[in-house]
Amino acid sequence: NAGVTQTPKFQVLKTGQSMTLQCAQDMNHNSMYWYRQDPGMGLRLIYYSASEGTTDKGEVPNGYNVSRLNKREFSLRLESAAPSQTSVYFCASSEITGGLRETQYFGPGTRLLVL
Amino acid sequence: TQLLEQSPQFLSIQEGENLTVYCNSSSVFSSLQWYRQEPGEGPVLLVTVVTGGEVKKLKRLTFQFGDARKDSSLHITAAQPGDTGLYLCAGAKYKLSFGAGTTVTVRA
Numbered sequence: 001n002a003g004v005t006q007t008p009k010f011q012v013l014k015t016g017q018s019m020t021l022q023c024a025q026d027m028n029h030n031s032m033y034w035y036r037q038d039p040g041m042g043l044r045l046i047y048y049s050a051s052e053g054t055t056d057k058g059e060v061p062n063g064y065n066v067s068r069l070n071k072r073e074f075s076l077r078l079e080s081a082a083p084s085q086t087s088v089y090f091c092a093s094s095e096i097t098g099g100l101r102e103t104q105y106f107g108p109g110t111r112l113l114v115l
Numbered sequence: 116t117q118l119l120e121q122s123p124q125f126l127s128i129q130e131g132e133n134l135t136v137y138c139n140s141s142s143v144f145s146s147l148q149w150y151r152q153e154p155g156e157g158p159v160l161l162v163t164v165v166t167g168g169e170v171k172k173l174k175r176l177t178f179q180f181g182d183a184r185k186d187s188s189l190h191i192t193a194a195q196p197g198d199t200g201l202y203l204c205a206g207a208k209y210k211l212s213f214g215a216g217t218t219v220t221v222r223a
Contacts, residue, residue, distance in 0.1 A: 048210070
């Protein structure tokens, strides 16, 4: 039972390059999330998927796209990377979005550097 | 603008001392959570508080939810080096909103 897994762990990109961050969960959760974490800013929600087949924008969606491939997998794509997207990216999952006792389970993160 | 403000931003104390971390907002939340994050890892849930005025204890950690459900505190008694980490509060209001975190360092 791996929980939430993310690939890759580290990535260096040049400005303008594209890449996809992969996330998978094995807890049969309905909801999945992508956050970025920057020093002094906490976790900011990029996109989320409350259930298979739906995706919604979070607080900082510009420059990103997502795909909920199936119930297990939720990917984040950077079409044209910019230095401002240098960050640590976390994927998370939970049984449902907005539940009173919603617990989000986080992956180990992807550290992205855009030069 | 953060919905949840955490203070202090950094806290460094000696092993055996007590500490308190605060999480404040002008918004009312249906519940409030505390997570701990260790370097190189994702956050892990410590506790969820739901009722205004609720106090929960987890060994040496005490969590309190404000009466108006707008703020919370985390108190650690007799801190140990293993308590070192980033402590994040998160308020539930349709979705979770996270504070910026308090980095706690406990020196041996």
